[in-house]
Every structure is written in C-alpha cells, then in structure tokens.
Amino acid sequence: MKSDRKMKRVWVCGSKGQLGLSLQGIVGGSKHRYFFTDVEVDICSRDNVEEYVRQNEIDVIINCAAYTAVDAAEKDKEKAYAVNHLAVENLSLVAEKNGVFLIHISTDYVFDGRASRPYMEDDAVNPMSVYGDSKWKGERAIEESGCKYIILRTAWLYSQYGKNFVKTMIRLTSEKESISVVNDQRGCPTYAGDLARVIYDVVERDDYEKTQGVYHYVGGGSCSWWELAREVARVAGNDRCEIKPCTTSEYPTVAHRPAYSVLDARKVQETFGIEIPHWKEALRKCMANIKKGE
Numbered sequence: 001m002k003s004d005r006k007m008k009r010v011w012v013c014g015s016k017g018q019l020g021l022s023l024q025g026i027v028g029g030s031k032h033r034y035f036f037t038d039v040e041v042d043i044c045s046r047d048n049v050e051e052y053v054r055q056n057e058i059d060v061i062i063n064c065a066a067y068t069a070v071d072a073a074e075k076d077k078e079k080a081y082a083v084n085h086l087a088v089e090n091l092s093l094v095a096e097k098n099g100v101f102l103i104h105i106s107t108d109y110v111f112d113g114r115a116s117r118p119y120m121e122d123d124a125v126n127p128m129s130v131y132g133d134s135k136w137k138g139e140r141a142i143e144e145s146g147c148k149y150i151i152l153r154t155a156w157l158y159s160q161y162g163k164n165f166v167k168t169m170i171r172l173t174s175e176k177e178s179i180s181v182v183n184d185q186r187g188c189p190t191y192a193g194d195l196a197r198v199i200y201d202v203v204e205r206d207d208y209e210k211t212q213g214v215y216h217y218v219g220g221g222s223c224s225w226w227e228l229a230r231e232v233a234r235v236a237g238n239d240r241c242e243i244k245p246c247t248t249s250e251y252p253t254v255a256h257r258p259a260y261s262v263l264d265a266r267k268v269q270e271t272f273g274i275e276i277p278h279w280k281e282a283l284r285k286c287m288a289n290i291k292k293g294e
C-alpha cells in the first residue's frame with residue numbers, strides 16, 4: 001500500500017521562493033524522493049494538482065507556494081485569493097482524495113496584532129489585510145477538506161534567496177548615510193533555512209501523521225524592525241549608516257501591518273523535540289551564507 005512505503009515521494013510546490021529554495025538546499029541526504037516545481041505547475045488549477053499527484057504517486061505535499069506581496073495583494077485581490085486560498089483548497093481536496101499528507105505554511109498575519117502576549121495556535125484570528133485573510137481562508141480550506149495536514153505559521157521570513165528585509169538592509173546600510181526604520185511593530189525574524197530544516201526533519205520522521213494540526217514556527221526572541229535593521233548593520237560592519245527609529249504612521253504602507261505579531265512556538269518545540277535558535281544567532285548564520293554567495 002502507498003502509505004506504507006518507506007521511501008515517500010514528496011512534492012514541494014513553490015520551490016523557487018525563499019522557503020522552497022532553502023528546502024532544495026538540504027534534501028540531498030533524505031531517505032525520501034523529492035520533487036520540486038514552481039509556477040510551471042500552477043497549483044491554481046485543480047486538474048494540474050490532481051495530475052501531478054497521480055502521475056508522480058505523491059505521498060506528501062509541502063506547499064511553499066504563495067502570493068506574498070502583502071501591499072500588492074490589496075489591489076490584486078483575485079490573484080492573492082487564487083493562490084493563497086483556492087490553490088490551497090485544490091491541494092487539500094486532492095490530498096484528501098489520494099491519501100496524501102499536506103504540510104502547508106501560513107502566517108502571523110492571520111492575527112490582528114493587538115495582543116500583549118505571544119500568540120498561541122488556538123488564539124482567535126482576525127486578519128486585517130487581504131494577504132492575511134487569503135492565508136486564513138487557505139488554512140480553513142485545509143481543515144474543512146478532511147485531509148491529513150500540518151499547518152506551520154511563520155513570520156518575518158528572510159534568507160539568502162530572493163528579496164527580503166535583511167538583504168535590503170544590508171544594501172541600504174552600505175549605501176546610505178541615514179535611514180529610518182519602523183520601531184513600533186514587534187515580531188519574530190525567522191530564517192527560512194531553519195524553518196526548512198524543521199520541515200525536512202518532520203518528513204524524515206515516520207510518525208508525522210500522528211502530529212497533525214496547527215503549529216507556530218518562528219525564530220527565538222522578538223524585536224522591532226528597527227532593532228533587526230541595527231543588528232543587520234552591526235553584523236555586516238556597516239557602522240557609518242545612522243539608523244533612525246520611526247513610527248508606522250511615519251512610514252505608511254498600503255496594507256495594514258500587525259503591531260505585535262510575536263508567535264509562541266512552544267508547541268512545535270515540545271511536539272518535535274526541536275531547539276529554536278535565537279533570531280540573532282540565526283541572522284548571523286544567514287548573513288554568513290549571503291556573504292559566501294550561497
């Protein structure tokens with residue numbers, strides 16, 4: 001029987017994004033066989049998903065695909081909901097029908113950011129943006145589909161790949177004499193390489209089906225964007241740029257940003273027995289990889 005196979009066939013969709021590329025970098029020694037696709041297998045089409053799963057006899061889907069342009073999503077609603085909600089519904093319904101296990105990534109933006117303590121997995125959601133709402137609808141579609149799943153909510157993701165805050169700050173603090181960075185939004189910077197390692201380890205375990213549910217995975221500790229920018233500049237040795245703190249109202253964005261989006265990650269630690277590195281330690285690791293050009 002397919003589910004009894006020792007060597008699982010694992011499909012990573014959205015494999016050219018930050019998390020997908022991070023996964024590609026570490027699966028070499030796996031006992032399982034990995035398949036990577038990006039937009040060439042458009043998961044917004046149920047037929048594509050069904051066909052890919054059947055043809056490749058997929059056992060596990062890791063969904064790294066998403067519409068992640070938070071501000072653009074406010075205008076480009078249809079596309080955001082197509083990728084973050086309907087495509088996730090496709091994956092989950094096909095997963096349910098074919099006995100496939102689904103690992104899906106979600107976001108701190110499902111919360112409104114008004115809490116005064118770290119968010120637990122079962123805290124009430126209240127998304128304040130199209131992106132957050134589309135991701136929340138994706139989560140619900142999974143839960144309603146009846147498939148077996150793990151949803152990992154993460155936040156403030158950065159890596160050596162693509163565009164992200166850390167890479168932007170390395171560049172700006174080397175080019176400019178002075179920049180202003182928001183200091184009244186607090187969250188948990190998360191190195192995509194660390195999240196990829198957790199996902200990889202979960203799949204390597206043969207008992208992941210017993211650990212279904214929603215989990216938070218974020219880097220240890222928390223900070224503001226200003227504190228993160230200062231640490232990036234410090235590690236990069238860009239000490240000539242003045243980094244001034246500013247408020248959200250001084251740096252308006254199209255989409256609402258949660259003021260407080262610290263996620264409590266104890267459940268993932270306790271369930272999977274993992275240690276979560278502090279965000280400063282993870283940042284140093286990522287910046288070393290950026291320097292090496294990896």
Ligand SMILES: NC(=O)c1ccc[n+]([C@@H]2O[C@H](COP(=O)([O-])OP(=O)(O)OC[C@H]3O[C@@H](n4cnc5c(N)ncnc54)[C@H](OP(=O)(O)O)[C@@H]3O)[C@@H](O)[C@H]2O)c1
Binds near residue numbers: 019042107155
């Ligand atoms: N980035 C963050 O700060 C952050 C924070 C919290 C949670 N997350 C979540 O973490 C996950 C990974 O994020 P990430 O930063 O790695 O995302 P990313 O870099 O934007 O990568 C997403 C990938 O999915 C692809 N994609 C988009 N639509 C697709 C479709 N219809 N079919 C197949 N592939 C498609 C994208 O291609 P194109 O680029 O060509 O569109 C891109 O290669 C996402 O679920 C995201 O919501 C991210």
